[in-house]
Amino acid sequence: MSDATLSSLKLSGDAFLAKRRRQLMVAAAVFAAVACLPLGIGDVYLQNVLILTLLYAAVSQSWNILGGYCGQISLGHALYFGIGAYAASVLFVNYDIVPWFGMVVGGVLSAALAVALGFMTFRLKGHYFAIATLVIAEIGLVLVHNWDFVGGALGIQWPFGADSIWTLQFARDKVPYFYFALGLLVVVWLVTYVIENSRWGFWWRAVKDDPEAAESLGVEVFRSKLAAAAVSAFFTAVGGGFYAAFVSYIDPESVMSFRFSLLFALPAVLGGIGTLWGAPLGAAILIPLTEITRSYLGGSGSGLDLIIYGALIMAVALAKPEGLLSLFTRKSGGKA
């Protein structure tokens, strides 16, 4: 059983509410501090790193809803990210529909697809499930590659236009992207926070810990998984739509390759799965490190960046299996 469930059982109602309020206050403080960062950082390169960090934190937190809370390890979330990116791009470039709407369309499409695919994949267990998600995402990648309407292998270039909050186009100033990414992370965090103590949250953890026992106690295991998949896919796709607006050019490999599926899972795994802060913490460490090793060591594809990156993933996975967040929460860490 997860720490959160256990400690919530131990605490009395009042103490529990106080703990929840404290969590909200910590979040408000952290997000407010992050919101001040652009005041001190004017360098465009660093701003880019910050934006990507926030985006990966948000998407990884979305992955965490299905992978961490509900325990269904998806290695195919690039599919939903790609659908979001493509929905926003196609609607904007071909039909002049603002990306704000395109992201939501992508999110709804992804959630619907996640439910439809769930009927097939949620009967699978463990590694069979993980590999099925990987395979489905690969099929999506190949199909998009061969679908001329969405640009095939060439991808979609967003037209250059005037800076506008409606079209999410800012040629020079990156700060608006920063606040959008931060806003997305705040929303996903709040959704996680609310769900964590709703009926769904408890059901998901029950499904994760022991599906058979949960089923026998009246938890609707299958529907729980579908709900987690839908929420998770929705926000992953919104992140994809934002990413497309941010980089202004997408092709199948740059939004849907297997690498992305892993990149969405990694921050949550490194930070601590099934926790409120694991994914943001993991992203805050992993993404700057990736970007910086890439720009300083990865020049001309030397591979040194990959060596460090791979070694880091191994080291954290082996040394801190419960995630780096456990370094900060020692007082409740007296292993149950």
Place this chain on the structure above:
Amino acid sequence: MTAQALIQVLASGLLMGLIYALIAVGLSLIFGLMDVVNFAHGEFLMIAMYATFGLVLWTTLDPIVVAPLVVGLMFCVGAFVYVAVVRYAMRTKANAGMVQIFSTFGLAILIQGAAQYFFTPDYRSIKTSWLGGHTLDLAGIFLPWPQIYGGLISIAAFAALSLISRTDFGKALEATREDQGAVALVGIDRNKVFAIGWGLGAALVGLAGTVLAIFYYIHPQVGATFGTIAYVTVALGGFGSVFGALVAGIIVGLVEAITALILPPTMKAVGIFALYLAVVFFRPSGLFGKL
């Protein structure tokens, strides 16, 4: 399409399928032994291909001659990875599944980076070998010799595997798979069995690497292509089943060849993936899985 063309396609599909089976069987073997999926399996293949390439360049011998050396080397690589990484991954109490996935995945990235660092991202190939570029003309059906050799090697390896299962070591493997605690009581060193199991798994995919090196390009990302096919093959056949890996490998090879006839070449993987999904929909643990 003539009957002859169809036979041609099926025959090449069958040979490639046997090679896929050989790539996948090590993965399945390790999973069957200890419930661990090695996400660096494709990278084992890549190491073996580079090792073959390097030895051929250095000794100017044929890939077939250096193959036993590469297989022996890969056995050591596999056993080393178990002792240095997987042994620790299996000790963790929290998030065991995640730790296994991401420690072997981190290893895969590290190996890819190392290959890129030492050998550059350039595509390599073994220019001349006894078999490379030669085809067998069987009454109008043309089969490349490297693939024929690969198919025969694969059959030999599966035959050897079925013999191993009758030896004392095979029985120790089977017993360890059944009950890890009980085997310790009868004096079987679990860690030793696991290390040998990893060595064996890596040696098998290494053998496939010595075959592929004859006719396929060698580059740091080559493992990813074959790795995905290996996971699908193992899941299709059923994790842990050696026989399943053989059957699934052949199916994958045939379906891939047939898909290439119908769909554009860029979509040839779709056939395999769709078939896999269709199968697990009806049989969630693959064709011969026990789970």
